[in-house]
Amino acid sequence: MANALELLQGTLDLLILQALAAGPAHGYAIARAIRRASDAVLVVEDRALYVALHRMEVRGWIGAEWGLSENNRRAKYYQLTRSGRRALREKTADWTAYVDAVFRVLRAREATS
Amino acid sequence: MIRWLRRVLPRWHTVDREIEEEVAFHLDSRAADLVMEGLPEAEARRQAEREFGDLQAARAQLAAIDRAQGDKARRGALLMDLAGDVRFGLRLLARSPGFTALLLITLALAIGANSATFTVVRSALLRGLPYLEPDRLVHLWETHAGGRSEASYPDFLDWRTERGVFAQLEGYNASDVTVARPDGGEIRLGGRVTPGFFELLGTQPILGRSFRPEEDVPDGAPVVILSYGYWMEVFGGDRGVLDSTLTLDGRPSRVIGILPPEFHFAPIGTADLWLTLGRSAERRGQRFNHWVNVVARLRDGVTPAGAAVSLNALMNRLAASYPGSNQGRAALVVPLRQQLLGDIRPVLVALFVAMGLVLAIACANIASLLLARSLGREQEIRLRSALGASRWRLTRQLLVECLILGVLGGALGAMVGHLGVRLVVTSLPEALLDHLPYLRRVSVDAAVLGYTMLLALATALGFGLGPIAHAIRADGRGLVVRRSGVTAPGALLRLRDGLIVGEIALTLVLLTGTALVGRSLAALLSLELGFEPDQVLTLRVALNGPRFEANAVRQQFMDRLLDGVRALPGVSASGAVANLPLQGGNTNTFRVEGEPEAPPASRLEATTRATAGEYFRALGIRLVEGRVFDATDDSTHRLSVLISESLARHLFPAGSAIGRELRFYAFPESTWQIAGVVGDVRTGPLDAPSPPTIYFTHRQYPAYRMSVVVRSAVEPAALSREVRRLVRELDPAVPVYQVNTLKAEIGAAPAVAARRVPLLLIGAFAGAALIVAMVGLYGVVSFNVARRSREFGIRMALGAGPEQILGTVLRYGVSLALAGLGLGLLLALGLGQLLRGMLFGIGPGDPIAYLAAGSLLALVTLLASYLPARTATRVNPTDALRAD
Numbered sequence: 002m003a004n005a006l007e008l009l010q011g012t013l014d015l016l017i018l019q020a021l022a023a024g025p026a027h028g029y030a031i032a033r034a035i036r037r038a039s040d041a042v043l044v045v046e047d048r049a050l051y052v053a054l055h056r057m058e059v060r061g062w063i064g065a066e067w068g069l070s071e072n073n074r075r076a077k078y079y080q081l082t083r084s085g086r087r088a089l090r091e092k093t094a095d096w097t098a099y100v101d102a103v104f105r106v107l108r109a110r111e112a113t114s
Numbered sequence: 115m116i117r118w119l120r121r122v123l124p125r126w127h128t129v130d131r132e133i134e135e136e137v138a139f140h141l142d143s144r145a146a147d148l149v150m151e152g153l154p155e156a157e158a159r160r161q162a163e164r165e166f167g168d169l170q171a172a173r174a175q176l177a178a179i180d181r182a183q184g185d186k187a188r189r190g191a192l193l194m195d196l197a198g199d200v201r202f203g204l205r206l207l208a209r210s211p212g213f214t215a216l217l218l219i220t221l222a223l224a225i226g227a228n229s230a231t232f233t234v235v236r237s238a239l240l241r242g243l244p245y246l247e248p249d250r251l252v253h254l255w256e257t258h259a260g261g262r263s264e265a266s267y268p269d270f271l272d273w274r275t276e277r278g279v280f281a282q283l284e285g286y287n288a289s290d291v292t293v294a295r296p297d298g299g300e301i302r303l304g305g306r307v308t309p310g311f312f313e314l315l316g317t318q319p320i321l322g323r324s325f326r327p328e329e330d331v332p333d334g335a336p337v338v339i340l341s342y343g344y345w346m347e348v349f350g351g352d353r354g355v356l357d358s359t360l361t362l363d364g365r366p367s368r369v370i371g372i373l374p375p376e377f378h379f380a381p382i383g384t385a386d387l388w389l390t391l392g393r394s395a396e397r398r399g400q401r402f403n404h405w406v407n408v409v410a411r412l413r414d415g416v417t418p419a420g421a422a423v424s425l426n427a428l429m430n431r432l433a434a435s436y437p438g439s440n441q442g443r444a445a446l447v448v449p450l451r452q453q454l455l456g457d458i459r460p461v462l463v464a465l466f467v468a469m470g471l472v473l474a475i476a477c478a479n480i481a482s483l484l485l486a487r488s489l490g491r492e493q494e495i496r497l498r499s500a501l502g503a504s505r506w507r508l509t510r511q512l513l514v515e516c517l518i519l520g521v522l523g524g525a526l527g528a529m530v531g532h533l534g535v536r537l538v539v540t541s542l543p544e545a546l547l548d549h550l551p552y553l554r555r556v557s558v559d560a561a562v563l564g565y566t567m568l569l570a571l572a573t574a575l576g577f578g579l580g581p582i583a584h585a586i587r588a589d590g591r592g593l594v595v596r597r598s599g600v601t602a603p604g605a606l607l608r609l610r611d612g613l614i615v616g617e618i619a620l621t622l623v624l625l626t627g628t629a630l631v632g633r634s635l636a637a638l639l640s641l642e643l644g645f646e647p648d649q650v651l652t653l654r655v656a657l658n659g660p661r662f663e664a665n666a667v668r669q670q671f672m673d674r675l676l677d678g679v680r681a682l683p684g685v686s687a688s689g690a691v692a693n694l695p696l697q698g699g700n701t702n703t704f705r706v707e708g709e710p711e712a713p714p715a716s717r718l719e720a721t722t723r724a725t726a727g728e729y730f731r732a733l734g735i736r737l738v739e740g741r742v743f744d745a746t747d748d749s750t751h752r753l754s755v756l757i758s759e760s761l762a763r764h765l766f767p768a769g770s771a772i773g774r775e776l777r778f779y780a781f782p783e784s785t786w787q788i789a790g791v792v793g794d795v796r797t798g799p800l801d802a803p804s805p806p807t808i809y810f811t812h813r814q815y816p817a818y819r820m821s822v823v824v825r826s827a828v829e830p831a832a833l834s835r836e837v838r839r840l841v842r843e844l845d846p847a848v849p850v851y852q853v854n855t856l857k858a859e860i861g862a863a864p865a866v867a868a869r870r871v872p873l874l875l876i877g878a879f880a881g882a883a884l885i886v887a888m889v890g891l892y893g894v895v896s897f898n899v900a901r902r903s904r905e906f907g908i909r910m911a912l913g914a915g916p917e918q919i920l921g922t923v924l925r926y927g928v929s930l931a932l933a934g935l936g937l938g939l940l941l942a943l944g945l946g947q948l949l950r951g952m953l954f955g956i957g958p959g960d961p962i963a964y965l966a967a968g969s970l971l972a973l974v975t976l977l978a979s980y981l982p983a984r985t986a987t988r989v990n991p992t993d994a995l996r997a998d
Contacts (some may be wrong), residue, residue, distance in 0.1 A: 027139065048175075074142075077139070
């Protein structure tokens with residue numbers, strides 16, 4: 002974890018939405034999915050993850066429901082709402098555009114230097 | 115919805131417990147995974163907690179989010195939330211007390227006035243008559259030459275043979291009854307009825323029995339049935355009164371029954387004593403004597419019109435058999451409901467129209483007030499919307515505000531309504547209340563109240579939410595930085611101007627109606643009456659019963675009483691008359707001796723009155739020619755009459771009336787010589803021309819009841835005590851009643867009451883409308899000033915004087931007022947026709963009434979525009995410019 006990256010502001014929401022795109026999941030499953038998918042490069046503090054989850058629930062991007070986990074415990078499952086899917090699409094597009102732009106700027110500097 | 119419920123319902127745990135459980139699940143799962151990776155149990159636990167971050171802080175932060183606004187509804191804490199909305203709404207309303215007060219006044223007036231009026235109208239018109247199958251009950255009349263009258267007893271008996279259309283036919287008659295009481299005689303209203311009368315209406319005595327046929331014969335044993343009210347008042351509900359004896363009109367009468375408390379027959383609404391139809395065998399045999407009121411029950415399937423056809427066929431047969439009495443007479447069948455309500459229909463119609471107008475004005479005002487408010491709030495709404503408040507959240511807040519206004523306005527409206535019902539009921543004429551006694555107890559109808567509140571609320575919601583919905587839809591996109599000045603779409607402003615114009619127009623209609631009726635009433639009260647009503651006391655005495663059967667006894671009683679009254683200190687003249695002026699009375703047909711006889715349909719007819727003492731001097735009636743009655747006019751001398759001036763002119767256009775002779779068809783054996791001609795007096799209704807009148811003296815034309823008139827400067831109460839004492843000294847059993855000043859009698863005349871009531875009601879509505887419209891105009895001009903304050907500031911900075919600014923604002927207010935006045939004038943001219951029947955002495959287009967109403971409204975609207983205009987001139991140019 003020494004070379005783990007701090008998350009940029011706002012990207013956590015995007016990661017969570019992306020994780021939920023596969024289907025309903027509880028908080029721990031989301032944390033695990035982000036860790037695995039980024040090969041543990043992206044470190045998410047669990048506290049921040051839950052704060053983001055609860056905020057997005059209030060905002061209506063995700064809904065929550067209590068269900069049973071793999072080992073038969075009560076767990077809070079989150080899932081995308083319609084507006085959550087729209088937010089995911091928009092944020093993904095924004096993020097891609099943002100990254101592209103940053104890349105173009107960086108390449109331009111490489112070329113001139 | 116189901117999904118929403120599933121989400122909401124299991125969530126009754128507290129926020130904290132849920133968070134705790136979620137966090138615990140996470141930590142346990144992570145620790146379990148770490149153990150699988152090979153860490154020892156305790157180490158895995160610590161690592162999981164480390165990865166999570168500050169646990170305490172996390173729990174607090176999550177709880178704060180979950181409890182935050184907007185999330186609460188999801189958790190079923192809707193009520194808490196609503197309380198917040200209500201608090202916010204109340205704060206908002208309290209922040210603009212002017213607006214809130216205007217709206218509440220409007221709501222209260224609209225809801226109150228309407229529920230009051232509609233309650234009364236509903237009780238009077240729509241309530242079923244309290245009889246068995248009331249829709250089959252009809253009232254029957256005889257008609258002749260356009261007038262209608264009661265039936266004669268023989269005709270009534272013949273009508274009863276029409277079994278094909280009438281299931282039952284009964285007669286009734288109202289008459290005063292003198293009741294002997296330990297402390298003297300007392301007059302009570304009595305109903306005289308045929309034996310089947312109560313059965314016809316579906317009523318039977320709660321105690322005792324009804325009349326038997328053998329009791330309704332000319333010389334039957336006197337029996338009486340008491341009203342429940344009389345039984346309670348006089349006997350305290352004592353059952354022992356049954357079979358006891360009351361002395362009625364000097365005859366001992368046995369009590370045979372008590373009527374149920376709810377029984378009420380409108381035409382003789384306050385009757386306490388019910389007797390058999392009675393009357394002498396002679397009178398019962400006279401086909402020309404019309405005195406029986408007839409009510410009947412139609413057979414199933416027979417319409418009033420159908421019954422009229424059969425009845426008139428019978429009347430034609432009777433006319434052929436008895437041409438002397440029945441020629442030219444027909445029958446009229448009127449549904450009982452129409453008969454009972456006929457008199458108040460115009461009043462109710464006027465009320466209804468006035469009420470509708472006020473409701474329209476109030477709704478327009480609510481609309482325009484809310485329109486202005488929501489236009490003013492558009493910025494706020496856009497800002498809040500941009501800051502993330504959801505549409506539902508904003509809408510709910512506004513709904514709650516409307517509800518608060520509705521509840522407060524409704525509560526005030528209920529109070530106004532309650533007072534209004536009392537006002538309406540107390541302003542109705544006594545005679546009408548006697549007809550419809552349940553009106554005295556009427557209270558605001560909850561259904562009506564609810565309906566009016568809903569209407570007001572719907573208006574409020576419609577106009578309050580509409581523009582706001584527009585603002586919400588605009589989201590934050592329209593949010594421009596505009597800190598001062600109010601923006602508003604032009605269409606909404608025009609709508610608002612239109613509403614004010616409409617309000618002013620409708621107010622003018624109501625004011626004009628008030629002015630027209632008011633002018634009529636004034637004209638009525640300033641009429642030349644033909645007598646001097648000031649300083650005259652009147653009271654009535656009834657000389658009934660065996661003791662007064664002989665004419666001479668009654669004449670002697672009257673003469674002695676009047677002599678006694680004349681001798682009282684301070685009395686300048688005293689007399690008596692069978693019927694006071696304005697109260698109508700009998701008419702008689704007659705012919706002039708020596709002139710050709712007219713056919714029955716066009717015989718001369720005049721109102722006749724018996725007089726006693728110095729009647730003409732006491733009332734100040736002018737002697738035109740000849741002499742008034744004096745001591746020589748008694749049974750031993752020539753029969754004499756006095757006639758009214760217009761009758762004399764009509765009968766004897768060329769020569770003098772004095773000495774000419776009249777012969778009356780009712781007593782054709784004698785002729786009456788005209789001894790004098792007196793001035794015209796309004797003996798009939800106040801709003802009709804003075805009818806031709808013939809006066810008799812009571813010594814030659816005896817009367818049973820007379821109104822004593824006393825001209826005196828003495829205070830009426832003290833004077834009436836003295837006159838009562840005189841009556842008691844002469845005969846303690848003679849009742850004294852209807853004690854009043856003549857002035858008050860005129861005030862109570864039906865023609866006056868028929869206008870005073872609508873005047874009061876329309877006037878009250880007009881007042882309400884004037885207030886509401888003024889409030890509306892004031893509001894719209896103020897809004898206009900606020901909207902243009904920057905423009906005014908700039909103009910003043912560029913050198914415009916206050917007069918110019920004042921002029922600009924006034925022009926706006928006045929142009930609205932003028933448009934309203936013009937429109938109102940057209941409407942009022944149309945609606946004036948509705949009042950035609952109520953007008954007296956003026957036409958429905960009376961220019962003075964229109965001018966008065968118009969100038970009052972113009973003045974008020976000018977004031978309502980001037981106040982905000984003056985504010986506009988006080989705009990500080992630098993402030994107005996700096997505001998942006």
